[in-house]
Amino acid sequence: NAGVTQTPKFQVLKTGQSMTLQCAQDMNHEYMSWYRQDPGMGLRLIHYSVGAGITDQGEVPNGYNVSRSTTEDFPLRLLSAAPSQTSVYFCASRHRDGYTFGSGTRLTVV
Amino acid sequence: RKEVEQDPGPFNVPEGATVAFNCTYSNSASQSFFWYRQDCRKEPKLLMSVYSSGNEDGRFTAQLNRASQYISLLIRDSKLSDSATYLCVVKGYGQNFVFGPGTRLSVLP
Numbered sequence: 495n496a497g498v499t500q501t502p503k504f505q506v507l508k509t510g511q512s513m514t515l516q517c518a519q520d521m522n523h524e525y526m527s528w529y530r531q532d533p534g535m536g537l538r539l540i541h542y543s544v545g546a547g548i549t550d551q552g553e554v555p556n557g558y559n560v561s562r563s564t565t566e567d568f569p570l571r572l573l574s575a576a577p578s579q580t581s582v583y584f585c586a587s588r589h590r591d592g593y594t595f596g597s598g599t600r601l602t603v604v
Numbered sequence: 605r606k607e608v609e610q611d612p613g614p615f616n617v618p619e620g621a622t623v624a625f626n627c628t629y630s631n632s633a634s635q636s637f638f639w640y641r642q643d644c645r646k647e648p649k650l651l652m653s654v655y656s657s658g659n660e661d662g663r664f665t666a667q668l669n670r671a672s673q674y675i676s677l678l679i680r681d682s683k684l685s686d687s688a689t690y691l692c693v694v695k696g697y698g699q700n701f702v703f704g705p706g707t708r709l710s711v712l713p
Contacts, residue, residue: 595647
């Protein structure tokens with residue numbers, strides 16, 4: 495089925511470790527983004543991309559890097575995990591009427 | 605002031621009740637408006653767009669008041685399956701959408 499695929503679904507990291515959250519979409523959408531969702535705070539934009547080779551920062555970019563080498567893929571890298579990065583992460587691609595989200599990654603940093 | 609604010613929840617209503625959610629936004633230049641639904645531990649999914657003249661989709665009615673910068677969602681004849689968090693989403697000029705914190709609804713048998 496067409497959509498946004500995120501991996502992994504769950505991850506536990508130790509403070510200081512790095513990792514990459516994978517995101518792929520097969521709808522040929524130009525715009526992709528990463529959000530984190532924390533209780534009571536809603537979805538907050540981390541980074542976004544308007545097309546291959548173009549990325550920009552969102553509301554809460556610190557501690558995260560992204561790249562967009564192809565239209566399909568938009569990985570999110572945590573450089574040195576901190577407990578404050580414990581959250582649920584959603585990747586999304588955008589069409590005219592809104593977003594299609596991936597199923598999310600639940601990340602715990604201990 | 606947050607860009608998008610929503611009624612605090614949770615709303616606990618009996619099956620068959622009518623319930624309304626409100627949302628206010630601070631950017632008067634906002635252009636597009638949506639309601640998303642998010643089930644527990646799942647991703648948000650588009651429920652409906654909100655048009656200037658108001659619009660209806662089955663038991664759901666969305667209204668927009670640009671002068672007051674206010675959006676509403678009305679759910680009639682609530683079902684158990686309507687239990688979820690409802691997110692108000694606003695798009696201004698540019699690329700990004702802003703999500704409200706959500707209002708949690710529990711429909712009780």
